[in-house]
Amino acid sequence: MTERLSQLLAGEADGLDVPPPAPAAVLRQGRGLRRRNRMVIGACSVAAVLVIGGGVAALSGSDGSTAAPDPASTPPSTNAVFAYGNQVFYDGPGHSASVEDKAVKSLFFTSAGVVVRAGDNAWSDGGGEQRFSLITPGGAVNRLGLVTEETVHASDPGQPYVAYGEAVDGQLQVVVYDAVADQEAARITVGPTKDNWFPLSIDGDTVYIQNGYDGGAFAVDWRDGSVEPWDQSSVWEIAGGHAAVTVDGAPTVIDTASGEELLSVDGAGYFDLSPDGRYAQLVDEESGKSKVYDVASGSSTALEGQPYDWGWTADGQVFKVGKSDVTTCNPATGACTTAPYAKPTLPDPGPVTETFSEPACADLNCGPDYYDNCYDHPDQCEWVSSTSVTDNSPELRLAGRAYES
Structure with a gap:
């Protein structure tokens, strides 16, 4: 462990x-x-403070893929998005909706709204079926036909899709699911697999996926069906044309197209990219501290509290949920705003x-x-x-x- x-x-x-x-x-x-x-694991019980410089501041076959242009949609909320139990605050603490399930496991930004992965418990994996709903910008909750189990999912806030990997008859397949049409947009066969768990990211037309323990990593163009090896150290954090990897033991952000190193820091930890890829949170595993870096400029902002207390908004701000309020901070300027929050009273599941x-x-x-x-x-x-x-x-x-x- x-x-x-x-x-x-x-x-x-x-x-x-x-x-x-x-x-x-x-x-x-x-x-x-x-x-x-x-x-x-996200858990939080105290108010947030931002510190700067020491001061508070087309469904296809397995041989290829085609897809229609992305449907027009409303951009996702740029406010804090979080859930408590089965109650989802989809546009800051003033807008909530209930999903018909016991607990929310994770939340995904898409261009069509917030996709909710839920189930019988809040565990990241295990514990039975993973069921999905789309909460639109207007607050409507649309239950999706997508049901998975024991796999990893990813989204791109600029598109209406959720991606995941699936083992079918000993073959790893990348699935891109359209949350608006409520159907698969593409299914691409990557190659043989001996596992059933596949970390991945989706960024534009490309799904970056790891084939289990030792099956290698691949960059899959889900629109034309092409599959190429991906020789970087991680597929976990890829967004906005940037990838968080490790180079010679150092947390690093690279350009996915050129491989150019854009940001690198000494010390322990890893980078967690914002959904738009503009910022990278350095999570220090040893000290429990974190900073947010501007990938383009390299400037940094220190965060108070544990790294896992902080979430991202769709446009790259950081937020934290306290006992009675939600604080959202702009990592570029250090400006923070707060909004009242009342934790809902829920029955014991x-x-x-x-x-x-x-x-x-x-x-x-x-x-x-x-x-x-x-x-x-x-x-x-x-x-x-x-x-x-x-x-x-x-x-x-x-x-x-x-x-x-």
Whole structure:
């Protein structure tokens, strides 16, 4: 378990009284978490302060892709977007809508409005079906036909799409889903895969996707169906023609077209790009501190509080949800505004019960290689079923954060 994940789990665990889960469930969840090189949990309970310089301041076949021009739409809100439980504040704290589900898992900016990924719990992965709704700029909630499980999703705020990867008959396929038409816009076959979890980003006509553990990364033009290798270190944070990667151990932002290094800093951590790609938040895993950099100029703004307390607006501002207000700050000028917020009173969603099928381990001393082999070759192992019951409660989710990492 990485240091970052340990810190996150320790923070979330304070004050919780969780019954011991079934050992098999722990093994399954542990295996799943090992696949993720980052895990982000949004939680916030105090007001925000920005500090500057020390002072407060066409559906296609698998052989290709065609798509109609993007439909005309209203630009997404530039106010804070967040959710508590199943209540989504889609245009600042003064505009909310309820999705017909128990909990929101993550929020995606699109040109058609906010796409909500929800389910029986707020967990980033696992826990059953992932169901989707589109909240339009006017507040209408449109339930989508899209349902996925145990996969990663991404969006581009300038387009009405959600992208994800899917393993179909041993082949990795990139799916681009149109939230307005409520149907697939493209499905492109990338190549053979042995996994079912695929980190990705979508930026314009290109989907950048990682093929599981060791299957390589690819740049997929989802409109013409072409697939090219992507030789950078990450596909997690790509937006506005910029990619957050690591070069010689240093957090770096590059130009996706030329590969030119636009911004690089010494020290621990990684860059989290704004949805428009203009800004990059440096998340320091060791200290828990963060700064926001202007990618073009290299100037920086320090943020108060934990990095995961901050979300992004669609136009690259940062925001934080406090006990009684929401503070939104412009990282270029340092100007901040606040708006009142009242946390909604929601019913307890109740515990989540999951049933797992796991490889049987007679002496309980089986190592990771044993389980990995069983998952890769199910017919070589005996399997047993077990049940896990986990507490479930309303949680805060901030737009612009990579909860699925």
